[in-house]
Amino acid sequence: MNDTNQNNTVLRFMTCGSVDDGKSTLIGRLLYDTKTILTDTLSQIEKTSKKKGMSALDLSLITDGLQAEREQGITIDVAYRYFSTGTRKYIIADAPGHEQYTRNMVTAASTAQLAIILVDARKGMLTQTRRHSYLTKLVGIKHIIVAINKMDLVDYSEEEYKNICNEYKSFASAIKLEEPNVDIKFVPMSALNGDMIVDRGRSLSWYKGPTLLQILEKIDTTEKTNSSFLRFPVQFVCRPRDSSNEKLHDFRAFMGRVESGLMKINDKIKVLPSNHESSIKEIRIGDKIITEAHAEQSVTVSLNDEIDISRGDMLIHEDDTLEGSKSFTANVCWLSETNLTPNRTYLIMHTSRSSKARISSINNKININTLETEQAVELKTNDIANIKFKLAQPLVLDKYSQNRNTGSFIIVDETTFHTVGAGMIETIE
Amino acid sequence: MKGKLSHLDWLESEAIHIMREVAGQCANPVLLFSGGKDSLCLLRIAEKAFRPGRFPFPLMHIDTGHNYPEVINFRDNKTKELGERLIVASLEESMAKGTIVLKSADEPRNKYQSITLLEAIEENGFDCCIGGARRDEEKARAKERIMSFRDEFGQWDPKNQRPELWNLYNAKVHKGENIRAFPISNWTEMDVWQYIEKEKLELPSIYFAHKRDVVKRNGAIVPITEVTPAASDEEVENMMVRFRTVGDITCTAPVASNADSVEKIIIETASTLITERGETRLDDQVSEASMEQRKKEGYF
Ligand SMILES: Nc1nc2c(ncn2[C@@H]2O[C@H](COP(=O)(O)OP(=O)(O)O)[C@@H](O)[C@H]2O)c(=O)[nH]1
Secondary structure, three states, rough: OOOOOOOOEEEEEEEEOOOOOOOOHHHHHHHHHHHOOOHHHHHHHHHHHHOOOOOOOOOOHHHHHOHHHHHHOOOOOOEEEEOOOOOEEEEEEEOOOOOOHHHHHHHHOOOOOOOEEEEEOOOOOOOOHHHHHHHHHHHEEEEEEEEEEOOHHOOOHHHHHHHHHHHHHHHHHOOOOHHHHOEEEEOOOOOOOOOOOOOOOOOOOOOOOOOOHHHHHHHHOOOOOOOOEEEEEEEEEEEEOOOOHHHHOOOOOOEEEOOEEEEEOOOOOEOOOOEEEEEEEEEOOEEEEEEEEEEOOEEEEEOOOOOOOOOOOOOOOOOOOOOEEEEEEEEEEOOOOOEEEOOOOOEEEEEEEEEEEEEEEEEEEEOOOOOEEEEEOOOOOEEEEEEEEEEEEEEEEOOOOOOOOOEEEEEEEOOOOEEEEEEEEEEEO | OOOOOOOOHHHHHHHHHHHHHHHHOOOOOEEEEEOOOHHHHHHHHHHHHOOOOOOOOOOOEOOOOOOOOOHHHHHHHHHHHHHEEEEEOOOEHHHOOOOOOOOOOOOOOOHHHHHHHHHHHHHHOEEEEEEEOOOOHHHOOOOOOEEEEEOOOOOOOOOOOOOOOOEEEEOOOOOOOOOOOOOOOOHHHHHHHHHHHHHOOOOHHHHOOEEEEEEEOOOEEOOOOOOOOOOOOOOOOOEEOOOOOOOHHHHHHOEEOOEEEEEEHHHHHHHHHOHHHHHEEOOOOOOOOOHHHHHHHHOO
């Protein structure tokens, strides 16, 4: 439904599944049953379905993207889709599930609050299911829906469903993917027939729980991970230097987004890494003056003292003990086709600040299929490893487990300027 | 944790953050301004991002020369009101220089916009163009990055895009290369209309229902203007219509509508059954993959 409500909240989720588990059909179904697919798109899908010799509508065509993929018949990149209900706006990150696309999974997971993990009821849990679950844990997703699909092909059997649920639960507890850190829900469904996604359908009457969409509608999206400590990275400094306007002549303000915590007028703050102190004089969004700003708000802040602040500085509360640091370890997903070269210098981009970095050591690499760690000397595309870094300039870091916004960074190749790695901070020295 | 942001506040905040990243990372950015509703949202976001300062970039219009006069007037008044600098890069100049050669005088000009855009980028040394494209507009855009990399020839290579994670954006380029930044990537058409209502944004009058001479051609409503005359056997009707996008006259079609206010447009949009591009951009229907082709060639 294309709702006109102005006060929806946003929920970002990703979908994971192995090839042919029905991911595209599920997304197509969500969009179709919430009336997000419009007539002209639909008529195109009808045409293509017929061309392919199919009798029913192939809903998976809705999420079908680029020409290159169409030719290869596979999804190779993360695509974003949207739908909206009376209470929420949904942003779906649709990532392909092949083994060689760990990086796409990590990319999609980085902005997701929830993951739908698809399991084919006939096949039960596969290596891919384990891998995807592990990756959602690594990237800090707190809500998982295990969607057991193609129930129509196992005669909508409650027993089959329960077996898969149990198998998943024991795997989840083995990798410490459990309450209270992660909330896991299960739902049986048929994406093809539309059972238990938006509508309940008739074939799963033994299942008394909520439909997939009802689960999505009810999930509490307040980010539990992000600490309540104020983190305000300065993105841009505003100095109008307008000599014709007395008020603006000496005006200086600092622009950025509150990454976590709460900032109020008169709060005592300090600026990292310089450690200069002051207090908040005014907070505004455009020309609207507000008394406090909370996480995810982009605001303009002025201070009571004239201190030197530039892009890349971080405002935190005065009594916070956080400091800049030049050495840390992180779990890194290597994104580039070119291997990591351990003795090269890379650029790390973190909040609005960057620094040159060197690799002190590669501590270990995770075998994404066995979930065991192994020794590593190099890193290639899709590898995930624990790496120790040394920085040229101090960065103001948090652990990823405590703050997804200030605990994450990207690695940029200084020659090509490509984004070659994504990191999640584990320990800070 | 304090209250959750409503979706419009969240989208606005994300867009402000993206614009400030452009301003913080790029040496010489520009904001592409067409007078259309999406770029008007961008202007409001820029005000929220940078006032009381000036915008850290000029505005630029890629002018096909086939415009509705209402839109051009609106564009000029809006820039004056904001007190910002407007650059007009004109297709007709590229035609005079010989860099654009039309196959016939009445050929739709939308597809040539990329040539003039690339010339203007080179001439002004822009390293980033901020645009109002949205991922929900068309299939090929669903995978577009928020900061999208273009090579020296302005080309978009769908297989060679930089991964984009969290809200960390990499806008680094070498000389001659370019970033297209899309702050409202995550907005849908409905979000745009709701934002226009919430912010009480003014729009060019052609967005609202008005009487206009049109003919019906291949199922589309085609407006009759100097550059798009009716064929001798066509019957001209005077109909209540509104435009859902503004652009080159020869390839932008209106829809039949009585919605003469933002509120009514929202209601109509909520119940509408046809996507924006399918309905109103005559040129995108030609081939299923035509947008992807144009993006590869340097279109926004
Ligand atoms: N019987 C049945 N088939 C399904 C169901 N969901 C998807 N499929 C079929 O499984 C095949 C793969 O689905 P698709 O959505 O393309 O999978 P993806 O590779 O995960 O995106 C297609 O032929 C679908 O029609 C389901 O619930 N039941």
